Amino acid sequence: MANLTIDAVKAMTFDAIVIGSGISGGWAAKELCQKGLKTLVLERGRDVKHGTDYPTANLNPWDFPHRGQLPLDIRAEYGKSRSFMREETLQWAIKEGEQPYVEEKPFTWTRGYHVGGKSLLWARQTQRWSDFDFEGPARDGFAVDWPIRYTDIAPWYSYVEKFAGISGNKDGLPQLPDGEFLPPIQLNCVETHLKEVLAKNYQDRHVVQGRCAHLTKPQPIHYQQGRAQCMHRTLCVRGCPLGGYFSSNASTLPWAENTGNMTLRPHSVVHSIIYDEKRPGRASGVRVVDGHTKQMMEFYAKIIFVNSSALSSNLILLNSISSRFPNGLGNDSGLLGKYIAWHNYRGRVSAQVEGFLDKTTDGKNPSNGYMPRFRNLHKQETDFLRGYAAGVGGGRGSIQNRDGLGADLKASLLTPQPGPWNVSSWMMGETVPIEKNHVRLDTLQKDPYGIPLLVTSADWTENDDKMVNDYMEQLTEMFTLAGFKNIKAADSHSAPGSDIHEMGGVRMGRDPKTSLLNKWNQLHHCKNVFVTDGACMTSTATQNPSLTYMALTARAANFAVNELKKKNL
Amino acid sequence: MKRRGVIKHLTLATGAFFITPSWASRWSKASAVSEPGFLSVAERDLLAEVVDTIIPVTNSPGESTPGAKDLGVHLFVERMLADCYEKPTQQKVINGLKAVSTMSTESYVKPFEQASTTQRLAVLTRMANSTDTNQQEFLALMKSLTIQGYTTSEYVMTNFYHYVMAPGHYYGCIPA
Numbered sequence: 001m002a003n004l005t006i007d008a009v010k011a012m013t014f015d016a017i018v019i020g021s022g023i024s025g026g027w028a029a030k031e032l033c034q035k036g037l038k039t040l041v042l043e044r045g046r047d048v049k050h051g052t053d054y055p056t057a058n059l060n061p062w063d064f065p066h067r068g069q070l071p072l073d074i075r076a077e078y079g080k081s082r083s084f085m086r087e088e089t090l091q092w093a094i095k096e097g098e099q100p101y102v103e104e105k106p107f108t109w110t111r112g113y114h115v116g117g118k119s120l121l122w123a124r125q126t127q128r129w130s131d132f133d134f135e136g137p138a139r140d141g142f143a144v145d146w147p148i149r150y151t152d153i154a155p156w157y158s159y160v161e162k163f164a165g166i167s168g169n170k171d172g173l174p175q176l177p178d179g180e181f182l183p184p185i186q187l188n189c190v191e192t193h194l195k196e197v198l199a200k201n202y203q204d205r206h207v208v209q210g211r212c213a214h215l216t217k218p219q220p221i222h223y224q225q226g227r228a229q230c231m232h233r234t235l236c237v238r239g240c241p242l243g244g245y246f247s248s249n250a251s252t253l254p255w256a257e258n259t260g261n262m263t264l265r266p267h268s269v270v271h272s273i274i275y276d277e278k279r280p281g282r283a284s285g286v287r288v289v290d291g292h293t294k295q296m297m298e299f300y301a302k303i304i305f306v307n308s309s310a311l312s313s314n315l316i317l318l319n320s321i322s323s324r325f326p327n328g329l330g331n332d333s334g335l336l337g338k339y340i341a342w343h344n345y346r347g348r349v350s351a352q353v354e355g356f357l358d359k360t361t362d363g364k365n366p367s368n369g370y371m372p373r374f375r376n377l378h379k380q381e382t383d384f385l386r387g388y389a390a391g392v393g394g395g396r397g398s399i400q401n402r403d404g405l406g407a408d409l410k411a412s413l414l415t416p417q418p419g420p421w422n423v424s425s426w427m428m429g430e431t432v433p434i435e436k437n438h439v440r441l442d443t444l445q446k447d448p449y450g451i452p453l454l455v456t457s458a459d460w461t462e463n464d465d466k467m468v469n470d471y472m473e474q475l476t477e478m479f480t481l482a483g484f485k486n487i488k489a490a491d492s493h494s495a496p497g498s499d500i501h502e503m504g505g506v507r508m509g510r511d512p513k514t515s516l517l518n519k520w521n522q523l524h525h526c527k528n529v530f531v532t533d534g535a536c537m538t539s540t541a542t543q544n545p546s547l548t549y550m551a552l553t554a555r556a557a558n559f560a561v562n563e564l565k566k567k568n569l
Numbered sequence: 570m571k572r573r574g575v576i577k578h579l580t581l582a583t584g585a586f587f588i589t590p591s592w593a594s595r596w597s598k599a600s601a602v603s604e605p606g607f608l609s610v611a612e613r614d615l616l617a618e619v620v621d622t623i624i625p626v627t628n629s630p631g632e633s634t635p636g637a638k639d640l641g642v643h644l645f646v647e648r649m650l651a652d653c654y655e656k657p658t659q660q661k662v663i664n665g666l667k668a669v670s671t672m673s674t675e676s677y678v679k680p681f682e683q684a685s686t687t688q689r690l691a692v693l694t695r696m697a698n699s700t701d702t703n704q705q706e707f708l709a710l711m712k713s714l715t716i717q718g719y720t721t722s723e724y725v726m727t728n729f730y731h732y733v734m735a736p737g738h739y740y741g742c743i744p745a
Contacts, residue, residue: 061726061732186741231737363737410636413624
C-alpha cells in the first residue's frame with residue numbers, strides 16, 4: 001500500500017469483497033449489495049452474461065456438426081476436464097493446464113471457471129438438511145459437533161427458497177424437512193408404483209418428488225429477477241435463457257447488479273488474503289493476479305467472503321501466509337485443509353419394468369424421484385456409519401429395429417415402437433470426514449499465476465465400501481418387491497470427487513482448537529473473513545449441498561452486516 | 570394451438586441469443602461443406618452413394634421420403650471421420666471405399682455409382698457378412714454413422730420423431 005497515492009488506494013477499496021461468483025458467492029453478493037455495501041465480486045474466469053452468453057442454448061440436435069461429440073483436437077486441448085466434454089457444454093470446461101493439481105491419490109476435481117461457476121452446471125436438486133444431519137457427528141462420534149442446528153438455519157432455508165424458487169411436495173418427513181415450495185414436478189407411473197410398494201412394506205422408506213430449483217409457477221419475486229417459467233426443455237446444462245432454474249447468472253448476480261453496489265471483476269485469480277498486521281484478528285484485503293496481464297494487484301475491504309468453491313477456498317487460505325499465520329490464514333489449530341469429504345455416488349441399480357404398457361409420459365422431466373435416507377436414521381443399525389439417499393428415475397423409451405440395409409432399414413428407423421419402462425436409481429451416500437483425507441499446497445510446483453498447486457490426498461474408507469454394498473442390496477430388495485425384472489447393481493469405483501460435492505477443510509465448530517470457523521462462518525482468528533461455500537462443511541449429510549450453502553451464506557452475510565454496523569468488524 | 574404459442578413465446582424471448590463462440594466457428598454449414606476433408610472428390614462421391622444405399626429415397630403413393638444423400642448425411646459422415654476419428658480409422662474407410670468399388674466392378678462390370686439398387690445392396694451385404702474384419706468394420710461404421718446422421722437430421726426429427734425443444738410440461742403418467 002505504501003507506494004500508492006491515497007486516491008489510488010481509494011479506487012481499490014470497497015466495503016466488502018466476495019471471492020467467487022458461483023452459487024454461494026452470488027448469494028453473498030446479493031445480500032451484501034442489497035444491504036448497501038459497495039461490493040467487489042472477484043471471478044477467476046471469464047464473464048458469462050445471462051442469456052447472451054449461453055451459445056448453445058437454442059441449438060437443435062442437428063445444429064451440432066458432430067452431434068455433440070468433440071473433435072479429437074479439441075479433446076486434447078481440454079484434457080482432463082471430462083465431465084463437460086460435449087459440443088453443447090464445452091463452454092464450461094477448462095483447458096488443460098488452466099489450474100493443474102497434484103493427485104496424490106486419484107481425485108476428480110470439477111471446476112466452473114466463469115461467472116456463475118457451477119451454478120450453471122448443477123443438478124438443481126435442493127433438499128433441506130434435518131437435525132439427523134446436523135446432530136450426526138455428535139451422535140456418531142466423528143469429525144466435530146456442528147455449531148448450529150436445524151432451527152438456526154430453517155428460516156434461512158425459507159428465505160433462500162422463496163427467492164430461488166424451489167419446486168417440491170410437502171411430504172412431512174422428519175429427515176427431509178418441507179420448505180417453501182412451488183408446485184412439484186410429477187412422479188411417473190413407475191416411481192409412483194415404487195412409492196406405494198415401499199409404503200406398504202416399510203415404515204421408513206419413501207419416494208418423494210425431488211425438490212428442485214425450477215420455476216414451476218413463477219411468483220412476482222421471480223419475474224422481478226427477469227426469470228420465466230421452466231419450459232421443460234431439459235437443456236439446463238447449456239444455460240437457461242429463460243432463467244427457468246436458479247443460477248447466479250439468472251438470479252442473484254443481476255439482483256446485486258441492480259442495486260448499483262456491485263463491481264464484478266472477471267479474470268481475477270485470487271492469490272491470497274492479506275492479513276492486517278496493524279489490526280490483529282483482521283484481514284485488510286486480497287491479492288489478485290490479473291488473468292490477462294498476470295500482474296499482481298491488491299484490493300481492500302472491511303469484510304471478505306470466501307466463496308471460490310470448497311477446494312479453491314482451502315487453497316486460498318493455505319496460501320494466505322503472514323508472520324501471524326505462517327500455516328495459512330486462521331490456521332492455529334493446524335486443521336486447515338483436513339477432514340475433506342464428499343458424496344459417495346458409486347452405486348447404481350437399474351432394472352426393467354414389466355407392465356404399465358397402457359401408460360406413458362409426455363414432455364420432459366428436469367427432475368427425478370428421490371428416496372431420502374433411511375439407514376441408521378433413528379439408531380445405529382448396520383456395521384457402517386451414516387447412510388445414503390437415492391435418486392430414482394426412469395421412463396419409457398422407444399425401440400428402433402436397426403437390422404438390415406436399404407428400404408427395410410429406413411422403414412424401421414422411421415417407425416420407432418414404444419419400448420418397455422425402465423427404472424434406475426443412483427446412490428448419494430454420506431462420507432465421514434477423517435483427518436487423513438486432506439488437501440495441502442505443493443511445496444515446489446506453481447500454476448501459471450504463480451500460485452502453488454493444490455495436492456489432493458483423499459480416498460475411500462471401509463465405511464464407504466460397506467455402504468455401497470448395502471445400497472446395492474437394499475435397492476435390489478426394494479426393486480424386487482416392486483416386481484422389477486433384470487435388476488442390475490453396480491459399483492463404479494469412481495474416484496472421490498466425481499460427485500462434484502467436495503466439502504470441508506475449513507470446517508465450522510464450537511471450539512477454535514478443533515475448527516476453523518464459528519457458527520457464523522467467521523474465521524475464529526480472523527473475524528472479518530467468512531467462508532460459506534462447501535469448505536465450511538463439518539459433515540456432508542446425504543442431501544445435494546447447494547441449498548445449504550445458499551442458506552448459510554445469506555445467514556452469514558446478514559450477521560456480517562450487523563456486526564459491521566455495531567463496529568465489531 | 571397451445572404448443573405453438575409456447576414456442577412462439579420462447580422464440581421472442583430468446584431470439585437474439587444465437588451467438589456462436591469462436592471455438593465453434595466450424596459450425597456454419599458452408600464451412601463444413603467446403604472445408605477439405607480427408608477424402609478425394611471421387612471418394613466423397615462414392616461415400617455419398619454408399620450412405621444412400623444404406624438409407625435410400627423411398628416412394629410411397631403420393632409421397633417421396635428423402636434418403637441419406639438428400640439430407641447431406643455423407644457430409645456429416647465425412648466430417649465425423651475427419652474430426653473425431655484417428656488416422657488408422659480414416660485409412661480403413663478409404664480402403665473400404667476402394668473395396669466397394671472393386672467388388673462392384675468385378676461382379677457387375679460397372680462402378681458402384683451405376684449399379685442397380687439390388688446390386689449395390691448385394692455389395693454392402695457381402696461386406697457386412699465378410700470374413701474380412703476390415704470390411705465388416707467398415708460397413709458397421711458406415712451404417713452406424715449414416716443412421717446417426719439421418720435420425721438426427723432436422724427432416725427426420727421434426728417429421729417423424731415429433732421433436733419439440735420446449736414441451737412446456739411434463740406429465741408423468743398418462744394413457745399411452
